[in-house]
Amino acid sequence: MKFLTTNFLKCSVQACDTSNDNFPLSYDGSKCQLEQDESIEFNPEFLVNILDRVEWSAILQVAADLGNTSLPPNKPIFEDKNSLNEDDMAILRDLHILLIQTSIVEGEMKCKNCGHTYYIKNSIPNLLLPPHLA
């Protein structure tokens, strides 16, 4: 599961929808095995559009869960999408490596509201609930 996907996943328990703690899920860094996958090519425009959309505070939380505390506290902003300078490109390249190339191949994540644990196996997150919670 690619890092960026963590910005879209919430707890499947319906009752948690009314809490603010069902997103992002909390990742157990000691149990998450990371891999770099370079099959998707770097595309600055794609990255800028992704950044427009993501919730940066959740990116920071998940990165910290996984042991990366070196991200800027505020979401990088690009004034003109069509004329990106070298510094912009360097930032976008780093974010490409983090958001798209970094994937969690095995791991665990937990809802901060109900505490339910979900697993990632063979890069596939399993968000199904056991019958008593569904």
Place this chain on the structure above:
Amino acid sequence: MLPTPYVKCDYEKVYEPAEDSFLLLDSLEKDQLYLSERFNNTLSVVCELGPGSGIITTFMMQNTMPTNNSIYFALDINPWALEATTDTAIRNSCEKSYLETIQSNLTSSIRNNEIDILVFNPPYVPAETIPDIPMDKNDIDTWLDLALVGGEDGMKITQLVLDQLDSILSINGVAYILFCARNKPENIVKLMKNQWSIELVEHRKAGWEVLSVYRFSRKSL
């Protein structure tokens, strides 16, 4: 006409592409320009529910629908379908697209109002009951049944999605949903048309079945 992805799966474990799958491909092809204009210059989050073999998501990736700024989520309860979807994507050289396969019961695992394009070929065959989700990955007959049967009027699962559509779709989001005549889609249109703009994109007679694909979007203010 856009080429159909090459699919080779174990159809004892996942739903084999059939007329309904192809009608959805045709609907998306017909709306290709509409979608590329609607989602121009922005990130698009595409989400297919119940991808089965993965033919539809692969078709969208192959043809960069809606744009080349898209990420694709394929959500299925059937673990075999998730593996098949990845296989089909690779078989059709889509490894450079952003595809995530997620084991999930409908969209319960995805944040509200984040999906820009929802595609759903639901289990629509009327049946008295729908089996429970198996605990065992090897209970393949049940996984396959879940891909087909839709309870009363074949609408039980589709109705769950329609009831939540407002919290599933992004502000600008659209949903493509397949129906058979026994689902009585014209009744659904009647019930939902005050709140939603609903278009019949394609319909076709397939054997003794009449299939249709409707597009749902919010009414513009």
